[in-house]
Every structure is written in structure tokens, then in C-alpha cells.
Amino acid sequence: MKGVTRRDFLKYVGVAGSMAFGVQFLGCAQKTATPTPAAKKEITIGALFDITGPTGDVGKDYAQGVKDYVRLANERGGVGGYTVKLASVDYAYKVPEALSAYKNFKSMNVPGIIGWGTGDTDALKQDVARDEIVYISASYSPKLTNPAEAPYNFVTITDYTSQLRAVLKFAKENSGKDKPKVVFIYPNVPYGTDPIEGGKEYAQELGFEIGGDEIVGLKATSAMEQLQRVKEFGADFAWVGGTISSTSVILKNAMDLGMDTTFMVNVWGWDKRIVKLAGEAAEGHYYNWPGVLWGDTSAKGMADIMYAHTTWHPNDEHTIHYIKGWVNAMMMLKGIDMVAEKGEEVTGAKIKQELETLRNYDPEGLVPPISWYPDDHRPSMVSKIYTVKGGEIKLLGKEELERRKDWLGK
Amino acid sequence: MPSGVFKTSYAEDMAFIRWPIHRIALTLAAIFLLTYPFVFRNNIYMLYWANYIAIFLIATLGINILTGYAGQISLGHGAFMAVGAYASTITAIKLGLPFPLTVFIGAISSMLFGLIFGIPSLKLKGFYLAIATLAAQYLVDFLLVNPKLAWLTGGSSGLIVPEASLMGFEITKLSGSDFYFYFVTVPLAVFFFIFAANLTRSDVGRAWVAIRDNDIAAEIMGINVFKYKLLAFAIASFYAGIAGSLWAYYIGYLTPEHYTIALSIDFVAMILIGGLGRHWGSLVGTVFVLTLPEVLKRVIIPAISGFVPVTFTAESLRPIIFGAIIILFLIAEPHGIVELLRKVKEYLRLFPFPY
Numbered sequence: 001m002k003g004v005t006r007r008d009f010l011k012y013v014g015v016a017g018s019m020a021f022g023v024q025f026l027g028c029a030q031k032t033a034t035p036t037p038a039a040k041k042e043i044t045i046g047a048l049f050d051i052t053g054p055t056g057d058v059g060k061d062y063a064q065g066v067k068d069y070v071r072l073a074n075e076r077g078g079v080g081g082y083t084v085k086l087a088s089v090d091y092a093y094k095v096p097e098a099l100s101a102y103k104n105f106k107s108m109n110v111p112g113i114i115g116w117g118t119g120d121t122d123a124l125k126q127d128v129a130r131d132e133i134v135y136i137s138a139s140y141s142p143k144l145t146n147p148a149e150a151p152y153n154f155v156t157i158t159d160y161t162s163q164l165r166a167v168l169k170f171a172k173e174n175s176g177k178d179k180p181k182v183v184f185i186y187p188n189v190p191y192g193t194d195p196i197e198g199g200k201e202y203a204q205e206l207g208f209e210i211g212g213d214e215i216v217g218l219k220a221t222s223a224m225e226q227l228q229r230v231k232e233f234g235a236d237f238a239w240v241g242g243t244i245s246s247t248s249v250i251l252k253n254a255m256d257l258g259m260d261t262t263f264m265v266n267v268w269g270w271d272k273r274i275v276k277l278a279g280e281a282a283e284g285h286y287y288n289w290p291g292v293l294w295g296d297t298s299a300k301g302m303a304d305i306m307y308a309h310t311t312w313h314p315n316d317e318h319t320i321h322y323i324k325g326w327v328n329a330m331m332m333l334k335g336i337d338m339v340a341e342k343g344e345e346v347t348g349a350k351i352k353q354e355l356e357t358l359r360n361y362d363p364e365g366l367v368p369p370i371s372w373y374p375d376d377h378r379p380s381m382v383s384k385i386y387t388v389k390g391g392e393i394k395l396l397g398k399e400e401l402e403r404r405k406d407w408l409g410k
Numbered sequence: 411m412p413s414g415v416f417k418t419s420y421a422e423d424m425a426f427i428r429w430p431i432h433r434i435a436l437t438l439a440a441i442f443l444l445t446y447p448f449v450f451r452n453n454i455y456m457l458y459w460a461n462y463i464a465i466f467l468i469a470t471l472g473i474n475i476l477t478g479y480a481g482q483i484s485l486g487h488g489a490f491m492a493v494g495a496y497a498s499t500i501t502a503i504k505l506g507l508p509f510p511l512t513v514f515i516g517a518i519s520s521m522l523f524g525l526i527f528g529i530p531s532l533k534l535k536g537f538y539l540a541i542a543t544l545a546a547q548y549l550v551d552f553l554l555v556n557p558k559l560a561w562l563t564g565g566s567s568g569l570i571v572p573e574a575s576l577m578g579f580e581i582t583k584l585s586g587s588d589f590y591f592y593f594v595t596v597p598l599a600v601f602f603f604i605f606a607a608n609l610t611r612s613d614v615g616r617a618w619v620a621i622r623d624n625d626i627a628a629e630i631m632g633i634n635v636f637k638y639k640l641l642a643f644a645i646a647s648f649y650a651g652i653a654g655s656l657w658a659y660y661i662g663y664l665t666p667e668h669y670t671i672a673l674s675i676d677f678v679a680m681i682l683i684g685g686l687g688r689h690w691g692s693l694v695g696t697v698f699v700l701t702l703p704e705v706l707k708r709v710i711i712p713a714i715s716g717f718v719p720v721t722f723t724a725e726s727l728r729p730i731i732f733g734a735i736i737i738l739f740l741i742a743e744p745h746g747i748v749e750l751l752r753k754v755k756e757y758l759r760l761f762p763f764p765y
Contacts, residue, residue: 013754052726089707090728095668098463099661100704103458103588123663131585176673188555189667190567 120205146409301364345391423644481622487544492669494651524647690741
């Protein structure tokens, strides 16, 4: 900094400072210049996304799904006479940033928040219950389905454990063995460990022989050591509870080891990129996801998604995570609509009340029909199992479990 | 009337508040801190930020004592904070102890933990010590998520912190808890600030500065180098423990995901940007590092997103801008923002003369 004297430097700082200050006023001026169409009532809902953080690879698509649905709903005349404004925040998967955003949402008196991960959902669980704000997040943890513990949390698709139970049942039926062997491979994070206990209980009930658990971290670049043990055990099936990168590592390593185990991958552990990432190693395994694939036009709701895709951003690609976001936004807006239809003021408590009256509500075929009861927030007990055949993702089967009381929240 | 401030005694020259401007500024600061919660009585967002900054300021003051004054680099400050948070929460859950006591227990546990990791400073200096403290970080990470300790720490799913009550009043887990907690965090932050400022003016502070500048010379002068290094570690981790406990109570939920290496590095960034070895630097650095992402999110990104066609591109610029601003600040003023402010002050004092 020899060339710049202190005086010059201070001058630069002054200019930069006043420019920043000026931009502020410019922004205000622009804002006041555009008159808001006051014809319609506006309702604001909060949204927490991870776009730039560690889960941004799937979070981005989810965020796009939420935003597109809200945009579409507004384009079609809003919800129950309201224009929905989405106050979205990229919290980069950091709890303090999620809290800061939450406090801001609360100041704005939002009736509902569309959330994202396990971290923010768990951290805010008590707060939303106290402040009566409906929280629909992409964490499908079984704990969130028990209204006794999380009264204001709603999940829109079958929870993690129920998905695991469904795939276990499917595996048992299709294995042709009396006592098939199964192991559980998961990362040591809440999202990985949540379904394991309930899944194991059910596996025992079904007559599986259960091997020792293996921990494969989310950032693992090799799972050889763990898979070697799985191979020695001679597992017929292995549950994989990671995200897409760790899943592809596991699948590839398993192929290198020449294993004939069928891997059962959970809902965040795959999307259509798995075919590219794992290649041949992705073939023949079970992939969980209760909904339809992106682009499956047999579902009624896919037409709207396609419309959003072709009119607003035709050049990008989407995955099942987009549908997850889309459906979460759909159900939040459905709740607002139901309250508004009755002509009542839209509050979190009212939305909760209305959502709990839904019985077999069909979200346009995108995910299984949703029923929420006041004492049971499990949306459905259906899961679908997909597989990869010849580089293409195909539906393998559908499994429906009974709604057992002792499974609630576990 | 004298045309300046003339000191006539040594005590006056060394006084805590030396210039009239200090008196005015401190009065204004006190008024600001007192009126702030009442002005923002119903704005929990602003109250949250005051609490957030106050809590993290306590931890930053600690690491500034350790790194800025005593010259011992620590990459384990996040771990010290975690120990405080977990110790206070666990004693509150398992033993049902009251809030102030658990905060104290958290701080003491963190202090003992810090002392253990201060022992290598007997032999290690600089980067080597930094790596030794990094071990604290990894050890805590490992212990907190270990399934075998889940009965105690809650494992990877964390713990729910019980509500805090003070003199019979519940102050957390209420809709007004941001307001109530302000009267815990801010006075504590002020207290620890003054305590640290006084401490570094005492013989202890002088010993630390001597060790930082040249530990061999300090030893020759008769300073027990090891003792003072350990003392610095103890006080720094005590501060971190207080901050960790308060933070745990404030957010009401403990997860190991928060106390990672990234947090420890954030603390180092705070004191580097604010100003090493200056308590005001701790404050400025904390405010800067914590609020910059939020300012970017609320002001800069919305301002530029009109010019960037796709919204997500603007959002992804945030970490880049954040990094660039920090680098720019460090290039422009390696001694931190406090030094920059001092230069501005000097310039204004001499204005319109260049020197």
C-alpha cells in the first residue's frame, strides 16, 4: 500500500461510504416510485432455503419448486383472495441464520413457514409451537409426525421410518428367502439415525437377520472398509441413509467389491443424477420416494410443473427435490385457502386446524394422498420403490403399510 | 479555562476514563444500551441481533485476551464454547440446577478443559500451538456425536435445553424471551468487557503482552511464562464457557453441528478483522463478522439482484462478496478496523492539516 497515502485511502473510504449510503436512498426512491396494487390483500409466508450451504446441491432445486408454485398460484389469481408473498431466506444450513430469519418472520406475523433441513426444523420446533406458526419442512423425520411433540410441524410425504419399513416389507416379499440378511448403513447425523431404531424393530418383526451398523459419513470418499464387513456378513439387503454423494460412493465401492447386495436408498440419497454419478453401479437397487418422478406426466399436477418449467426456466434440469418443494408449498397454500374460504382471518392456529381436517387429500397425484389427524400427523403410509434399469429410473413397486399406533413418532 | 486536558498526576494519566470525550461516548453508549430494548420492545428481530452479538462478544473478548494479548493462537475456541454449552445444559437437565449456577458450571468446565489444552503451550508456539488446540476442536466434535455417549450428550440429535428462570421469572422459551434475555446478555457482556479491559491494564495484562512480544525476554524479566500462558487459556475458555452456556439457553436447543471448526475460525476472523489486542476490536469484529452476511442478504443482494437475471446467481454471490470484503479490509488495514478508525480519528483531529 505504498502508493496510497493515508489521505487517499480515507478519501476512497469516504466515497465508497457515501455511495453505499446513496444506493440506500436510491433503493427507497425506487420502491416508493412503484405503487403497489392495493386491490388485493397480501399474505406473507416465510421460507428457509439452503442454496449456498452444504446441502445446497439438493436445496436449490427444492427452493425453485417452492418459489415456482407460489408464483403460479399468484398468477392464477392468488389463494382465497390473497396474493401470497414468499419471504425467502438462504440460511446456508446455519442454525443462527435460521434463527435470525425466524425472528424476522415472526416480526412479520407470518402464519406459516416452509422450512428445509433437520437442523432448522428441530431448532425451531418449540418456537413454532409456542408462536403458533405452521411449519412445513423437507425434513421427513418421524418425530415431526407426533403432534404431542411437534404440534405445528407438518410433513407432506411418508416419514423416513415409514419409508424404511415399506422398503423392508417390499424386500422381504421379493427376496424369496426365509431369513434374509440386512444391514443399516447411515451417517451419524440426526437425519441418518432417526429411522434406524424403528426400522430395526420392524426388520426383526419381519424375520430379517440384522448385521452390525456401519457409519459412512456424508462427505465420505470411500466406504471400502465398511462394505468389506457388510460383504463378510453376506447381507442380502443394505439400507443406505445418506445423501446423493455418499450413496454413489457406497454403490460404486460395492460394485468394485463384487457384492450382490441390494441397496435400499432413502429419499435424500438419490435423484436422477445417481445414474450419472454411480453409472452401472446404480443398477438394480431399491430407491425410495413416495412421489412421482420429475417429468412423469401421468400425474395430474405435472402439467403445472411443466408449464412453470417451459415458461420460466426452460433450460435447467430438475429432480424429485423440486417436487418436494412444490408439494410443500402446495399444502401450505391449501391450508391458507381453506381458512380464507371460510372467511376467517388467516392465522397459524387456523391453518393447523384446517389442515388437520384433510382426509385423503390428493396433491394432484404428485405424492400419495395426505391425511392429517389432530393426534397423528403422518400424512400417508405409502411409499414407492424405484430402481435403475439400463440407465433409466423405473417404478418397481408400491407398498402400503397399516397406520399402526405404536409407530407414531418413531 | 485551559485549552486542553492537562494531567497533573500519574494516576490521572493512567485513569480508566482519560478524556472528556470518553465520558461523553460512554454515557451515550450506556443510554443506547438502556433504551435499545425499549425502543425495539416488539421487534424481536432487532432484539435477537443484540443478544446474538452480546453473547458472541463475550466469547470474542476471551479469544482476544488469549490471542491478541497473550499471543497464543487458538483454533479451539468453538470447542471451548461447546463444552460450556453442554456442561450447563447437562447439569440443568440431569441435576435440575438453576440457570445462573449452570452457566457458572459451564464456564468452569470450559475453563478446566481450556487449561488442559493450554498445557502444550509450555513447549509449543505459533502454528504448532494452533494445531494442538485444533485437537480440542476435533476431540469435542468426536465426543459430542459419539453414539456411545448419546445418553449424556444426546448424540448427533442434540439436546433440548430446559427453560432458564431468574429470580422466579422464566426468561426463555416465552414469546418475549428476546426482550428478557437482553437484560442477561448485555449486562454480562458489559461486565466482561470492563473486566477484560481492567485485567489487561493490570500486571497480568502486562505480563501477557511481554510474553506475546518476546517470551524469552519476558522470562528473563522474571515472568513465570507458563503460569501466565495457562492463565490466559483459563480466562479465554471461561469467557467462551459463559458465551456457550448463554447461547444454549437462548436458542433452547443444542446441536453439535453448530460447534464446528468453522465457528472457531470465525472467532479468529473476528479478532483479526476487529483488531488484535484491543477490546474495542473484539466488539467491532464481532459486529462486523456476524452482521455482514445479514447485511449482504438484506441490502446488497436485493440491490444487485435486479441487475443479475437469475435470482440464484445473486444469492450465490453472497459468499464471494463476503470473502472479498474481508480480504479488502485486511489488505487496507492489517491491524483491523479499530486501527482504521483510529486513523480516521487522527485525520479528523488534524484536519485541515495533513499532519
